[in-house]
Amino acid sequence: MLTKNKKSIIKSWWARLAAADPGRTRLHQAARITISVFSSVMLMLWVTALLEMSFTPAILAGVVSLLSLLLVNDDTDKKKKITALLLVISSMIWLTVRTYLSSIPFMTDGLFLLVIFFAYYLQHYGFRYFGIFMIAFLSIYFSTLLNLQPPDLPGFIIGILVGGGFSYLYHFILFKNKPKRQLSRSMNSFHIQTNLTLDLVLDAIADPTPNRYRALLLKRDVKKLNEYAQVISSQLTTTDPGEVWPGIDAEQLRMYVFDAEMLIETLYPAVKRMKELHELEHNEVRKLLYQLVESVRDAEVLRSHDIVGNLKQTENVIEELKNQIIELRVSDHQNKDWLWLIRRIESIANHLVDSSIELGERRIANIEEKERLEDAEEIKKENVNIEEKAKQPRAATIKALQAIVAGAVAIFLGYFLSPAHQYWVLLSAFVVLLGTDTVGMTLQKAFQRSLGTIFGAIAGFGLAHLLAGQVILELIALFCCIFMAFYLLSISYAMMMFWMTMLIAIMYDFILGGITEQILMARVFDTLAGAFIGFLAAAIIYPKSTRDKVANTAEDFLTKLSTYVTDYLESFIDGKKHYDFTNQAFGIDEQMRKIAEDARPLRNRPAILARSGIERWLTVLTAINYFAKHLLASTNRNSRSTIVKGSEKTLQLVKEVIKHNISTLLKLLKGETGLIMYNLNKEREYIEGLSENIPQEDQEVKKFVNDLYYIWRINQSLLILGKELGVSKKREAASYDFYKNTPER
Numbered sequence: 014m015l016t017k018n019k020k021s022i023i024k025s026w027w028a029r030l031a032a033a034d035p036g037r038t039r040l041h042q043a044a045r046i047t048i049s050v051f052s053s054v055m056l057m058l059w060v061t062a063l064l065e066m067s068f069t070p071a072i073l074a075g076v077v078s079l080l081s082l083l084l085v086n087d088d089t090d091k092k093k094k095i096t097a098l099l100l101v102i103s104s105m106i107w108l109t110v111r112t113y114l115s116s117i118p119f120m121t122d123g124l125f126l127l128v129i130f131f132a133y134y135l136q137h138y139g140f141r142y143f144g145i146f147m148i149a150f151l152s153i154y155f156s157t158l159l160n161l162q163p164p165d166l167p168g169f170i171i172g173i174l175v176g177g178g179f180s181y182l183y184h185f186i187l188f189k190n191k192p193k194r195q196l197s198r199s200m201n202s203f204h205i206q207t208n209l210t211l212d213l214v215l216d217a218i219a220d221p222t223p224n225r226y227r228a229l230l231l232k233r234d235v236k237k238l239n240e241y242a243q244v245i246s247s248q249l250t251t252t253d254p255g256e257v258w259p260g261i262d263a264e265q266l267r268m269y270v271f272d273a274e275m276l277i278e279t280l281y282p283a284v285k286r287m288k289e290l291h292e293l294e295h296n297e298v299r300k301l302l303y304q305l306v307e308s309v310r311d312a313e314v315l316r317s318h319d320i321v322g323n324l325k326q327t328e329n330v331i332e333e334l335k336n337q338i339i340e341l342r343v344s345d346h347q348n349k350d351w352l353w354l355i356r357r358i359e360s361i362a363n364h365l366v367d368s369s370i371e372l373g374e375r376r377i378a379n380i381e382e383k384e385r386l387e388d389a390e391e392i393k394k395e396n397v398n399i400e401e402k403a404k405q406p407r408a409a410t411i412k413a414l415q416a417i418v419a420g421a422v423a424i425f426l427g428y429f430l431s432p433a434h435q436y437w438v439l440l441s442a443f444v445v446l447l448g449t450d451t452v453g454m455t456l457q458k459a460f461q462r463s464l465g466t467i468f469g470a471i472a473g474f475g476l477a478h479l480l481a482g483q484v485i486l487e488l489i490a491l492f493c494c495i496f497m498a499f500y501l502l503s504i505s506y507a508m509m510m511f512w513m514t515m516l517i518a519i520m521y522d523f524i525l526g527g528i529t530e531q532i533l534m535a536r537v538f539d540t541l542a543g544a545f546i547g548f549l550a551a552a553i554i555y556p557k558s559t560r561d562k563v564a565n566t567a568e569d570f571l572t573k574l575s576t577y578v579t580d581y582l583e584s585f586i587d588g589k590k591h592y593d594f595t596n597q598a599f600g601i602d603e604q605m606r607k608i609a610e611d612a613r614p615l616r617n618r619p620a621i622l623a624r625s626g627i628e629r630w631l632t633v634l635t636a637i638n639y640f641a642k643h644l645l646a647s648t649n650r651n652s653r654s655t656i657v658k659g660s661e662k663t664l665q666l667v668k669e670v671i672k673h674n675i676s677t678l679l680k681l682l683k684g685e686t687g688l689i690m691y692n693l694n695k696e697r698e699y700i701e702g703l704s705e706n707i708p709q710e711d712q713e714v715k716k717f718v719n720d721l722y723y724i725w726r727i728n729q730s731l732l733i734l735g736k737e738l739g740v741s742k743k744r745e746a747a748s749y750d751f752y753k754n755t756p757e758r
Contacts, residue, residue, distance in 0.1 A: 043499040048188075052182075053071075077100075080147070081184075082184055084148065085097050092141075097180060098177075104177075111161075128150045129417055132150065133446070193257050195252070199245050206234065210238055214284060218284060219303060223288050235281050242273075264593065271598060276358070304330045430539055434532075438543040445548065446550065446551065452559070453614030454559070455547060461507035469511040481522065487522065491519045566604065567630065573600050575675040578641070586664065629737050643723045660700060670691045673690075689741065692729075693725060
């Protein structure tokens with residue numbers, strides 16, 4: 014019999030496994046690819062046996078089926094179908110061209126370099142064109158590997174058609190993507206991850222003793238929850254939640270997800286800080302906090318029609334907590350610092366209850382609404398796409414030059430390293446340059462590819478020898494490798510390469526009739542050589558540093574931040590205008606995630622990271638992102654348009670100063686010098702001074718002051734970042750050129 018503790022651990026890990034793949038997108042993609050490849054190979058094995066041909070066309074059928082599913086990435090089904098057709102046509106054309114021209118000296122080398130150049134150069138017109146030439150590259154490679162002759166072509170053409178046909182069948186008919194189901198599953202994963210994190214918070218509240226391991230788990234779970242929230246937010250741009258939960262629109266669901274995430278992001282540091290201050294030893298507060306977190310965990314917001322009833326307990330606990338805060342504040346002014354933490358928790362919990370109840374009321378009423386900002390968002394997206402496309406041609410040209418030089422060197426070196434398989438080096442160099450924008454990213458990918466190949470070769474060599482001659486077991490192992498490679502693709506490139514190398518080892522055992530140590534060692538060395546050549550090409554030919562890439566992404570982050578903060582302050586002045594703050598907050602958060610991702614190549618090398626200054630950038634930008642999200646978690650969300658009389662000009666000044674400071678940071682990132690930034694100390698003193706000497710029951714001014722708290726924190730962080738970037742001077746905002754004379758002062 015399992016003990017209660019062991020059952021709890023097993024249940025927890027089972028829940029983590031269930032939540033690990035939001036929307037089950039990885040499982041769906043890996044399963045679809047595996048089944049499509051299996052169907053293509055099995056049918057072609059039957060066809061080749063029937064026609065008394067070699068079985069090798071079955072391998073090509075599987076490759077085409079795999080690539081037709083992997084490389085189709087358009088935004089509509091119509092475009093996807095066109096791309097799928099073009100991939101099949103491209104494979105047939107280039108396989109035929111190489112086969113007929115193979116007798117011409119160095120023609121194969123020229124064809125490889127041609128398709129490599131166009132694959133990278135034309136990708137700024139769309140990923141479709143990269144896919145067309147990617148499959149062309151592998152078709153030429155396949156023809157070269159098997160040394161195909163014109164009489165062999167009919168069987169391989171059939172294989173290409175079979176592979177393309179099965180990919181179409183599973184992509185557009187049998188395993189068609191169902192956005193509504195994916196959204197429902199993503200929300201389920203989000204709820205599971207939320208409850209797992211809340212369980213850890215409950216443990217932390219119940220146990221006043223600090224626990225380092227629990228703190229690490231909480232930090233990891235909060236990060237995961239943020240990733241799940243981003244997945245849901247992106248799905249809401251193309252999927253109407255009203256089709257899953259009648260009456261709910263995208264803006265409301267996005268707000269609910271944001272509130273749930275923000276509550277946990279607030280709980281984690283607040284509980285940690287209260288432990289450090291020994292304030293969780295206050296039994297009444299600890300008890301109410303525990304009840305609050307427990308009631309939120311147990312509420313079934315989208316899984317029950319009685320949402321209002323389920324949240325009644327949460328509302329009661331929040332009210333008790335609010336009364337407790339008032340009592341403690343009146344009885345002891347020394348409680349001020351940690352009571353502020355409790356007040357933030359109470360405030361954001363209220364928002365979660367409000368947004369949850371609104372979802373419930375919408376479901377019951379079954380009200381259908383259209384997106385109010387749909388047209389505006391489309392205009393924004395079009396502008397962004399235009400700007401991105403304007404930048405891409407130069408980037409695509411540089412990448413094409415890097416690829417063709419690396420390709421030429423790889424071909425030349427391949428003739429010396431592996432005369433029998435001279436294009437292995439080329440294949441490695443080609444893939445290493447794929448999807449890498451900086452020298453650091455290329456180096457990281459080269460390292461991961463090399464690592465995955467080395468260990469995959471060892472495992473693959475052993476498995477191939479173990480299963481030699483057992484065709485059925487080899488086929489099962491082959492399809493298991495395919496599934497694992499593409500299930501782990503988005504998680505770890507090294508793990509994907511491990512399984513792909515095992516797959517290649519088994520395939521070579523099929524194609525070449527056995528795999529030797531010499532072949533496998535040649536494969537490893539050629540991979541290392543190709544990865545190194547790809548890295549050198551990125552490092553020498555128009556190199557782009559990780560620092561420059563992070564700076565570019567930081568520019569986008571600051572631009573979105575400027576719009577967000579400006580709109581937030583503007584909402585006090587113009588209360589009638591509608592602002593989509595939730596979408597903006599998710600956009601800023603997504604941009605921060607990109608910054609962290611772009612900086613990853615340096616984050617594994619702390620010394621270089623510190624010297625580059627990026628570590629300090631990341632710290633400050635992370636803080637800014639945190640403060641920006643907390644603006645939306647304001648205590649005064651439902652009445653933001655309320656502005657205290659007499660503070661209009663000060664608020665306008667604050668808005669202009671922050672716009673100026675962000676604009677200055679953007680100029681500093683571009684290398685300008687001699688710039689000035691402004692602090693808001695006097696403005697903050699004035700605004701916060703409004704709440705002094707007012708009656709306790711007059712909450713309007715206090716709410717106004719609270720709503721602006723994170724504005725000051727954002728500006729302080731901007732000034733710190735400005736100092737890191739080399740701003741020349743910092744001045745008081747009161748001397749700002751546009752507002753030298755403010756009557757309030």
